Amino acid sequence: MRILVVGGGAREHTLCWKLAGEAGIRQVVCAPGNTGLSQIARCVPVDIGDPSAVLSLVEREQIDLTVVGPEFPLTRGLANVLAEAGHPVCGPTREAAELESSKGFAKDLMARHGVPTARYVICETASAALDTLRSGRFGYPVVLKADGLAAGKGVVVAPDAASAEASVKHIMVDRRFGDAGARVLVEECLWGREASFFVLTDGARAAVLPSAQDHKRAFDEDQGPNTGGMGAFSPSPLIDGAMAGRILDEIVFPTLHGMAAEGRPYRGFLYCGLMLTADGPKVIEFNARLGDPETQVILPALGVELLPLLIDATCGRLASGVCRVRPERHVGVVLASGGYPDRFETGHVISGLDAAATLPDVMVFHAGTAQVGSDVVTAGGRVLTVVARGADFASARERAYDAVSRVSFDQMHFRRDIAASLS
Ligand code: GLY
Numbered sequence: 331m332r333i334l335v336v337g338g339g340a341r342e343h344t345l346c347w348k349l350a351g352e353a354g355i356r357q358v359v360c361a362p363g364n365t366g367l368s369q370i371a372r373c374v375p376v377d378i379g380d381p382s383a384v385l386s387l388v389e390r391e392q393i394d395l396t397v398v399g400p401e402f403p404l405t406r407g408l409a410n411v412l413a414e415a416g417h418p419v420c421g422p423t424r425e426a427a428e429l430e431s432s433k434g435f436a437k438d439l440m441a442r443h444g445v446p447t448a449r450y451v452i453c454e455t456a457s458a459a460l461d462t463l464r465s466g467r468f469g470y471p472v473v474l475k476a477d478g479l480a481a482g483k484g485v486v487v488a489p490d491a492a493s494a495e496a497s498v499k500h501i502m503v504d505r506r507f508g509d510a511g512a513r514v515l516v517e518e519c520l521w522g523r524e525a526s527f528f529v530l531t532d533g534a535r536a537a538v539l540p541s542a543q544d545h546k547r548a549f550d551e552d553q554g555p556n557t558g559g560m561g562a563f564s565p566s567p568l569i570d571g572a573m574a575g576r577i578l579d580e581i582v583f584p585t586l587h588g589m590a591a592e593g594r595p596y597r598g599f600l601y602c603g604l605m606l607t608a609d610g611p612k613v614i615e616f617n618a619r620l621g622d623p624e625t626q627v628i629l630p631a632l633g634v635e636l637l638p639l640l641i642d643a644t645c646g647r648l649a650s651g652v653c654r655v656r657p658e659r660h661v662g663v664v665l666a667s668g669g670y671p672d673r674f675e676t677g678h679v680i681s682g683l684d685a686a687a688t689l690p691d692v693m694v695f696h697a698g699t700a701q702v703g704s705d706v707v708t709a710g711g712r713v714l715t716v717v718a719r720g721a722d723f724a725s726a727r728e729r730a731y732d733a734v735s736r737v738s739f740d741q742m743h744f745r746r747d748i749a750a751s752l753s
Pocket of ligand 1: 482544558559617620621622623624
């Protein structure tokens with residue numbers, strides 16, 4: 331088979347790495363890919379936000395199956411365009427991807443189908459949001475969410491009225507996230523432990539992938555601004571078999587049935603961001619894709635081949651069940667450009683990549699990198715994810731940080747406490 335993976339980050343590097351060695355794969359093509367990906371896949375520069383450009387690539391390259399990594403092409407209707415042209419694609423339609431692209435749609439769907447989540451109000455204007463806050467209905471801290479896609483930055487946990495009201499202005503009046511902030515959700519703050527639960531679904535059935543936890547804040551001890559994720563580990567010790575069963579019964583299947591009943595069958599990867607509360611698991615958010623950096627630890631942890639699952643999900647013949655997970659633990663540390671998630675420099679030469687990647691049980695996945703002559707240089711905020719496996723979290727962590735110590739670039743920044751609470 332000829333597979334196309336759409337995207338160019340460390341998540342897509344990991345998808346290609348997992349698929350590249352599997353039975354039945356003739357070639358992995360990646361659009362647009364990145365420097366690391368070009369060692370294992372044929373990278374083709376394409377505007378992945380333009381579905382017709384990707385369709386041309388699929389036809390030109392005689393692709394048998396397309397797997398979409400990021401949410402943006404899905405919200406532009408890439409899965410619709412490929413499916414309408416008769417090309418198998420693993421990823422939800424634009425309508426189904428609204429589970430991620432409209433927080434309000436997702437909350438209303440959960441309300442209609444009895445999926446546990448935080449109480450909320452959707453506010454169409456800044457004055458409605460201020461009235462909701464001043465009603466005292468949710469108390470403090472309170473959660474404010476931009477309705478649309480905001481690159482992981484559109485959620486604020488406001489500790490008091492002053493910061494909540496400033497955030498309303500920031501999102502709805504100043505339009506810090508553009509039209510994504512045209513509507514705001516005001517939500518009660520949930521208390522508990524966060525974990526990420528992933529399934530691959532054909533719309534009715536769900537294959538459960540390894541679970542994970544990520545570290546979203548920029549600095550150690552969960553300080554600093556929210557990022558796309560500074561590290562992750564898998565599996566989450568919070569999700570045992572009984573909890574996985576509850577999440578499937580109370581969250582995943584009611585959501586899939588609700589989406590199908592409302593004429594938006596959901597196919598592809600579904601990422602459930604959960605708060606495990608004293609009242610059971612509740613949805614913080616859905617994403618219409620795999621997580622980043624969670625993918626970098628869950629696919630190495632997956633104990634079965636991915637290709638047969640992708641084919642079955644795409645053909646509508648997936649078997650529900652929990653996929654076999656490797657016995658080891660996996661820890662991933664993101665190496666970022668200094669200043670990320672705010673302003674950062676690019677173009678710094680990266681050294682030590684081979685020294686890290688050739689260590690046993692270590693994988694180095696590229697995100698923001700570029701080839702300049704014989705050098706690999708930084709080209710983004712999150713530059714690399716260094717992943718290691720070990721018999722337990724302590725040894726996986728030690729191995730990951732040993733590999734991290736071999737890599738360097740000017741202003742390199744990383745957290746030193748990924749999975750530290752488990753060691
Ligand atoms: N790590 C969070 C996300 O992928 O959205």
